[in-house]
Amino acid sequence: MEPVTGQPVTDLLAGWLPRQRWFAGKGREIDEISIATATELRPSDPAVHHLVLAVRQGETLDRYQLLLGMWDGLPERLRPGEIGLLPGTSRTWLYDAAHDPQATRILLEHMAQGTVVGPLEFHQAPGMEIDTGLDGVVGTAEQSNTSVIFGDSYICKLFRRLSPGVNPDLEVNLALTNLGCAHVPAVYGWVELEPSGGPGLADDEGATLALLSEFLRTGTDGWQLAITSVRDWFARSLPPGTEPDPAIAGGDFASESERLGAATAAVHRDLAAAFGVTAQPVTAISAAAEGMREQLAEACRDVPELVPYAKAIRAAFDEFAGLAGSPPFQRIHGDFHLGQAMRTDSGWVLLDFEGEPARSPGERRAVSHPLRDVAGMLRSFEYAARFLLADEEGTSAEGARELEMRAHTWAKRNRSAFCRGYAAAGGVDPAANSIIVRAFELDKAVYEVRYEARNRPSWLHVPLRSLAHLSD
Numbered sequence: 522m523e524p525v526t527g528q529p530v531t532d533l534l535a536g537w538l539p540r541q542r543w544f545a546g547k548g549r550e551i552d553e554i555s556i557a558t559a560t561e562l563r564p565s566d567p568a569v570h571h572l573v574l575a576v577r578q579g580e581t582l583d584r585y586q587l588l589l590g591m592w593d594g595l596p597e598r599l600r601p602g603e604i605g606l607l608p609g610t611s612r613t614w615l616y617d618a619a620h621d622p623q624a625t626r627i628l629l630e631h632m633a634q635g636t637v638v639g640p641l642e643f644h645q646a647p648g649m650e651i652d653t654g655l656d657g658v659v660g661t662a663e664q665s666n667t668s669v670i671f672g673d674s675y676i677c678k679l680f681r682r683l684s685p686g687v688n689p690d691l692e693v694n695l696a697l698t699n700l701g702c703a704h705v706p707a708v709y710g711w712v713e714l715e716p717s718g719g720p721g722l723a724d725d726e727g728a729t730l731a732l733l734s735e736f737l738r739t740g741t742d743g744w745q746l747a748i749t750s751v752r753d754w755f756a757r758s759l760p761p762g763t764e765p766d767p768a769i770a771g772g773d774f775a776s777e778s779e780r781l782g783a784a785t786a787a788v789h790r791d792l793a794a795a796f797g798v799t800a801q802p803v804t805a806i807s808a809a810a811e812g813m814r815e816q817l818a819e820a821c822r823d824v825p826e827l828v829p830y831a832k833a834i835r836a837a838f839d840e841f842a843g844l845a846g847s848p849p850f851q852r853i854h855g856d857f858h859l860g861q862a863m864r865t866d867s868g869w870v871l872l873d874f875e876g877e878p879a880r881s882p883g884e885r886r887a888v889s890h891p892l893r894d895v896a897g898m899l900r901s902f903e904y905a906a907r908f909l910l911a912d913e914e915g916t917s918a919e920g921a922r923e924l925e926m927r928a929h930t931w932a933k934r935n936r937s938a939f940c941r942g943y944a945a946a947g948g949v950d951p952a953a954n955s956i957i958v959r960a961f962e963l964d965k966a967v968y969e970v971r972y973e974a975r976n977r978p979s980w981l982h983v984p985l986r987s988l989a990h991l992s993d
């Protein structure tokens with residue numbers, strides 16, 4: 522294989538990276554890319570190298586992983602991963618080998634054998650046996666990383682932006698699998714970058730590179746189920762004089778929401794058992810409120826559309842800060858929304874315990890109030906109910922009012938059902954802690970405003986519209 526570490530390759534990657542969904546530094550200039558580690562996994566036909574790229578953007582140094590494939594003449598089936606022609610050659614193509622079953626199978630083989638290749642440590646979970654005879658296909662879900670699905674058996678998440686230390690998704694899934702929790706996918710294996718994995722690394726903690734989990738063959742993600750229900754409710758014609766009640770819609774989702782609430786409480790209970798519960802000093806709530814205020818100030822600087830709501834949001838944070846007591850904090854999901862839960866034939870399964878992509882590794886693993894997850898899911902019901910409203914902008918004022926009212930009734934019904942299920946299964950009762958829930962919801966909506974402005978500007982109206990209601 523030709524050298525993969527030269528300037529022409531990094532120049533090519535500098536053009537390709539910002540076009541990737543998973544690249545977290547969009548909108549900021551790339552000052553420098555260097556190759557921190559390059560590990561040959563296969564010498565030829567196709568050659569496959571595992572790369573850790575160190576990407577400097579201003580003060581920020583991020584690390585990303587890439588399975589880099591190289592072919593003479595790229596076959597059509599690998600076009601989705603095309604990076605470009607290796608400069609100085611006329612037919613040697615570089616491509617993202619996550620799209621190549623021949624390359625991704627190597628990951629399974631190494632995990633099954635528990636091999637160490639250079640700085641890469643492959644692991645098979647205790648008591649599991651990985652079938653290495655399966656072809657991998659890149660998943661099509663909207664996601665922050667890249668997942669490769671192997672037959673009906675496994676899904677392997679390649680963490681793209683590497684955070685130092687063990688990734689909480691691996692840490693939590695492994696701990697809950699060991700406890701026998703029925704609401705997370707079983708862990709089959711993982712890959713780690715050993716500490717001090719090469720030049721250009723900002724730390725010496727190593728990183729989790731990949732997580733191989735049970736593929737939930739019968740699963741449908743909660744977001745898809747919820748928006749199907751919303752669409753059904755929006756399309757339903759109501760006989761004149763009928764009270765608009767989403768319970769009568771064919772696609773009513775409330776009993777699923779209630780079961781999802783119960784599954785969330787069960788996962789919180791297992792997280793507390795696995796990682797413990799820590800009584801916080803009386804200052805914990807005011808410290809959390811301070812974090813919320815800081816995020817709000819930064820978000821207002823980044824997204825001016827948020828400014829009109831800031832005063833009311835700050836007032837809710839102040840009310841939260843004034844609460845007395847020392848709440849028990851514990852590990853939580855951290856970025857809980859409908860897309861992070863799958864309904865399978867045996868119930869709800871929670872996914873992706875990585876926390877919010879924009880938070881620091883320390884924040885993602887920090888203990889917090891479990892109602893923060895509840896608030897995350899409540900925001901998601903708002904999203905599901907409201908994101909379709911923008912599509913209806915051509916409708917009359919009366920039609921728009923009707924849809925707004927339907928969105929409101931759908932969200933209210935499903936929010937209540939989720940909270941009911943959560944409390945009935947032993948979770949902290951959201952209804953009895955409305956100041957806390959409201960502050961966490963507003964904090965999440967502020968995060969979302971920033972997230973949407975950076976990643977999906979056409980969705981920015983969704984959290985902004987909610988803020989108009991929430992900050993009333």
Ligand SMILES: Nc1ncnc2c1ncn2[C@@H]1O[C@H](COP(=O)(O)OP(=O)(O)O)[C@@H](O)[C@H]1O
Binds near residue numbers: 660666676742873
């Ligand atoms: N174990 C699994 N079985 C089936 N599908 C899964 C599984 N884990 C994740 N998915 C699908 O992949 C999507 C993205 O997964 P997620 O862990 O949230 O990735 P990311 O952290 O990259 O956003 C999920 O919304 C779901 O549709």
Ligand SMILES: O=P(O)(O)O[C@H]1O[C@H](CO)[C@@H](O[C@H]2O[C@H](CO)[C@@H](O)[C@H](O)[C@H]2O)[C@H](O)[C@H]1O
Binds near residue numbers: 744
């Ligand atoms: O799933 P990720 O860990 O990548 O989470 C990020 O992306 C989510 C969107 O894909 C984003 O979630 C927001 O949009 C969802 C609808 O697509 C909605 O259900 C959520 O409530 C809303 O927060 C999440 O915030 C972000 O961290």
